[in-house]
Amino acid sequence: MQIVPCPNCGAQIEFRSHASVLAVCEYCKTTVLKDAESVKNLGKMSDVLEDYSPIQIGTTGTFGGNAFTIIGRIQLRYSDGMWNEWYALFDNGKTAWLGDASGQYTLTTEIHANAQLPEFTALIPSHSYLINGQNYIAADVRTADCIGGQGELPFKIGQGWQAHVADLRSGRNFLTLDYSDSNQPQVYTGQAVSLDELKCQLLRDDDQVRTSAGKFKGKIEILACPHCGSSTQFLPGITTTIVCPSCHSQVDTSGPVSQILAAGERVEHVHTTLKLGAQATISGRQFQLIGLMQCSDNENTVWTEYLLHSPKAGFLWLIETTEGWARAIVLDEWPVWMQEDAAVLGKVPFHKLYRYPATVLFAAGAFNWRVGIGYRTEVVEFQGGQNKLAVEMTSSEITWSQSSPVSADQIRAWFGDAVVVNKTSTDENIKALSTKFIGLILALNLIPLLLSINTWIYVLIGGLAIYLPAKYLNSYFEEGNE
Structure with a gap:
């Protein structure tokens, strides 16, 4: 461990990893660059937006029998949302990155790739690539801006720093190609994980997450829509985007000042079975309904999707169609997509049902990505017994989810009096x-x-x-x- 004084305020800054070259002063937010013989003041780093993540500097865990501690974080923002990259130091001196995106986690370490790697501009989501002898599917390809940092980090970042990254998946295996510094990417491999699997300790508790989500330290949370002044009464904190339920404006809240992304017109009241702010106990965990949207396909079939959040269990979707209800989760382990007509998850086969475009007709509440009227995805659905798989594709991202049917009686049992009869x-x-x-x-x-x-x-x-x-x-x- 190396201890150096902050060149701005004099506070002690600890470099616990020899690989760390940069640290953000906990007290004055000055970015400190560690040289061989001195430290340099690179100016103040933007504070991170406190989000729904339970992870914090000092969180501990184990992976592969080795203990680690979270010592740093960078926060990255792209066109449709944001995510965290936590810098982890193992007790044996090795380091890793714990990716944290909307309650899904990946742990990766840097490797040397022998094969010729594709160029960043040539990567296409949903396409397959052979890297180090294994086939991967491109999950997302994006350019992101660094909007904040904490703790110590292994490379120099600051205002204006951009990351050019592509994430690829194969089952639970995960691979990141990082083109931020050159056309020849750095390669990180690992797998999808959960905080329970990592046996994480020293996480933020429910109250800390609930009261700090959407806030900057020392600043007042903005709950009024800057377009019409309506209050977002359903949630004390948000992620990156709110869709005002009164005027339908899309409000970006990932910065210190809320900004209108797309001013909307006042809309008639949309009747939904569940309302924003409704609470439910599902599988012993407390959830709150934070966002809802109505969508349609190319045959004008309309359905409603409800986004729920639990400080302990993360995000959960409920889907209401004319055929009934379903409960859906985003998958950590990706199915094997057998050309177009079939998919296999584990050992369970699924056959193709439909392929259709899905367009958002109405949205209100808080979301963990940027959504609004006209947002469009291409969806392919598969059936396997009572369960369904769905792959959603855009020009920059692909995600898989699994859903299972839920009875209307179960919905009423979960939400009680919050269920609204139309x-x-x-x-x-x-x-x-x-x-x-x-x-x-x-x-x-x-x-x-x-x-x-x-x-x-x-x-x-x-x-x-x-x-x-x-x-x-x-x-x-x-x-x-x-």
């Missing part, structure tokens, strides 16, 4: 049934009356006696729903 739909059903019933009665009465030529005037009077009350009732229902 009164408008109920009234319209009553109106439709009433109209059919009145029409049937009218037809039955007309049959014997029309057989008599001299009774047409009575038929007319009887018809008006039935029609006019029905017309009044329809008007009453319409006024009651306005």
